[in-house]
Amino acid sequence: MPTLPDRKSYDVLVVGMGPAGATAAYELSRAGVAVLGLDKQSHPRYKVCGGGLSSRIDKILDEEYKSVVEHTVYGVQFTYRGEDPFLIQSPTPIAFMVMRDRFDHLLLEKARRAGTEVHEGEQALQFLQLPDGVEVITDRGRYKTRVLIGADGANSIVAQRLFPDRRLSRMPTLESEMGIGRQPVYPGEGKVLVDLGATAQGYAWIFPKKERLSIGVAEFKGRPASPRGVFDRFIRDEKALSHMAVPRPHGHPLPLFSVSGASAPDGLVRHRALLVGDAGHLVDPLFGEGIYYAVRSGQLAAAGVLGTFHDSRRSLLDYEMDVIREIYAEFRVASRVARIVYTFPRLCHQLMHRYQEVINLYYEVLQGRESYQTFFRKAKGVVKASFREILKETLTF
Numbered sequence: 001m002p003t004l005p006d007r008k009s010y011d012v013l014v015v016g017m018g019p020a021g022a023t024a025a026y027e028l029s030r031a032g033v034a035v036l037g038l039d040k041q042s043h044p045r046y047k048v049c050g051g052g053l054s055s056r057i058d059k060i061l062d063e064e065y066k067s068v069v070e071h072t073v074y075g076v077q078f079t080y081r082g083e084d085p086f087l088i089q090s091p092t093p094i095a096f097m098v099m100r101d102r103f104d105h106l107l108l109e110k111a112r113r114a115g116t117e118v119h120e121g122e123q124a125l126q127f128l129q130l131p132d133g134v135e136v137i138t139d140r141g142r143y144k145t146r147v148l149i150g151a152d153g154a155n156s157i158v159a160q161r162l163f164p165d166r167r168l169s170r171m172p173t174l175e176s177e178m179g180i181g182r183q184p185v186y187p188g189e190g191k192v193l194v195d196l197g198a199t200a201q202g203y204a205w206i207f208p209k210k211e212r213l214s215i216g217v218a219e220f221k222g223r224p225a226s227p228r229g230v231f232d233r234f235i236r237d238e239k240a241l242s243h244m245a246v247p248r249p250h251g252h253p254l255p256l257f258s259v260s261g262a263s264a265p266d267g268l269v270r271h272r273a274l275l276v277g278d279a280g281h282l283v284d285p286l287f288g289e290g291i292y293y294a295v296r297s298g299q300l301a302a303a304g305v306l307g308t309f310h311d312s313r314r315s316l317l318d319y320e321m322d323v324i325r326e327i328y329a330e331f332r333v334a335s336r337v338a339r340i341v342y343t344f345p346r347l348c349h350q351l352m353h354r355y356q357e358v359i360n361l362y363y364e365v366l367q368g369r370e371s372y373q374t375f376f377r378k379a380k381g382v383v384k385a386s387f388r389e390i391l392k393e394t395l396t397f
């Protein structure tokens with residue numbers, strides 16, 4: 001075994017420089033903390049992702065990211081197995097579409113400019129909790145850090161090694177990027193497509209970018225026998241795609257937030273290590289939105305770490321409490337909505353068509369004007385009154 005150089009010390013070592021890690025690194029570096037950010041890949045790098053940012057990202061990111069926005073979304077075209085299309089639009093943007101290679105690279109460079117030492121193409125392999133920090137061994141060296149931030153995505157090695165009792169499931173997804181050159185985007189300028197019937201308990205999407213379409217399917221409950229079969233059927237059912245040569249899709253797990261019964265999800269802090277973004281399963285269980293929560297958890301983690309550096313009575317557990325208050329409270333409600341949507345997808349498709357004000361309310365969640373909690377209260381009022389009547393109609397049909 002080759003001898004490793006003497007370890008170098010940092011205040012914070014971040015494993016993974018996607019949106020969660022790059023944001024945490026940026027916030028810490030600009031506060032004057034010595035940060036090392038490692039990424040096993042070199043940026044800009046491809047990431048399997050729809051690249052849809054809900055427009056409330058404006059509340060937590062400065063304008064700079066707008067330079068990589070490829071498509072602004074004002075409406076969703078809903079279909080059920082390629083049929084029964086309807087479009088619900090908003091006068092103001094509900095989402096921005098980005099390609100993840102450019103978006104993530106921008107965040108990484110922002111962290112580097114703020115002072116983060118970034119090592120690309122360096123993979124973290126092992127971690128050892130020390131009384132006053134963590135030792136990290138990579139394929140190139142070893143380091144000591146007062147705090148370790150695990151931002152290494154859905155297959156997090158930090159979570160596997162330092163949080164071995166976390167037993168959260170990850171859902172299968174498939175996505176293909178299809179170049180369309182200068183052809184008009186589909187389903188149209190300012191729109192995305194969502195099909196609730198494409199898969200048994202999930203949805204399929206077409207998210208347009210400047211010269212390509214991100215086409216994918218994700219399962220949100222249970223596992224299909226053949227995700228590839230589901231993807232192929234979606235392409236067949238979607239008339240605009242059925243004659244096109246859609247490239248082979250890539251698979252990637254989606255680490256959805258989940259709770260079993262009343263129990264709390266597993267913790268995000270162990271001794272001197274914490275998890276952010278996908279590594280901590282901070283993905284919205286209704287539509288799989290993870291980028292917003294990656295950025296936000298990176299910010300909360302940085303604030304928690306800075307708190308402990310400035311005041312020895314503070315604990316890293318403050319970060320976990322902030323996530324429970326701000327993110328889990330929302331995800332618990334989103335889980336309840338997801339249970340309804342993915343148990344009765346056809347009925348929900350019909351309900352959405354008929355009660356478009358509920359979708360407009362949901363758009364306000366994406367825009368940051370409502371929370372899931374206020375949305376649910378208001379939407380329940382609308383849907384409850386009509387649910388019995390619609391169910392009766394559907395059963396008769």
Ligand SMILES: Cc1cc2nc3c(=O)[nH]c(=O)nc-3n(C[C@H](O)[C@H](O)[C@H](O)COP(=O)(O)OP(=O)(O)OC[C@H]3O[C@@H](n4cnc5c(N)ncnc54)[C@H](O)[C@@H]3O)c2cc1C
Pocket residue numbers: 015016017018019020021038039040041047048049050051052053054122123124125151152153154156157173174175216252253254276277278279283288289290291292294
């Ligand atoms: C098919 C699909 C579609 C999606 N669509 C959307 C969408 O439209 N909108 C949305 O908001 N979310 C979407 N998501 C979720 C979103 O992609 C994630 O939530 C988001 O990427 C999480 O960011 P992150 O920084 O936590 O992790 P990542 O973006 O995965 O970044 C992790 C980084 O860690 C690095 N890394 C991993 N292991 C190591 C190691 N051992 N050492 C060093 N570096 C390491 C990786 O190279 C990577 O750069 C989608 C996910 C999938 C799978």
